[in-house]
Amino acid sequence: MVYEERNTWVGLIVSVIAMTVYVVVILQQADGGPLTDVVWWPIMLWTIGLSIVGSIVISILWGILAGMRDPDGVGRSDVRDRDIARMGSRVGQAFMVIAGLGVIVLCAFEADWFWIANTMFFGFFLTAFLGGIASVIAYRRGMV
Numbered sequence: 001m002v003y004e005e006r007n008t009w010v011g012l013i014v015s016v017i018a019m020t021v022y023v024v025v026i027l028q029q030a031d032g033g034p035l036t037d038v039v040w041w042p043i044m045l046w047t048i049g050l051s052i053v054g055s056i057v058i059s060i061l062w063g064i065l066a067g068m069r070d071p072d073g074v075g076r077s078d079v080r081d082r083d084i085a086r087m088g089s090r091v092g093q094a095f096m097v098i099a100g101l102g103v104i105v106l107c108a109f110e111a112d113w114f115w116i117a118n119t120m121f122f123g124f125f126l127t128a129f130l131g132g133i134a135s136v137i138a139y140r141r142g143m144v
Helices: 003-030 041-069 079-108 113-141
Strands: none
């Protein structure tokens, strides 16, 4: 597995775990009440921060393990890796645009900040997750 593909897998794993933890914590904080009453922003910021730190740590550890197995190929990338990364980014960006449009609509209807922020946050998740899935598929099946 090449460097870029490993990092894509790390992003997928961390984003799924982070979003799951975030949703569970928010639902626990709501305790059956309205979600808009939850103080969501510290939970969201901690989730984002820990996701970034977790991704970096896991990438480093996985890179060290990969380097022990194949010292010559651990950090190499080529044109194929760049093309796959670009394609994955394009797929992900489409969902960021959709989330951005959803935020504009929510603002137009003066929705609660909880819904506006969480729409954007979910858009970030979809961008990372679906872009990563597209990249992994391209690594496994090739680009068409």
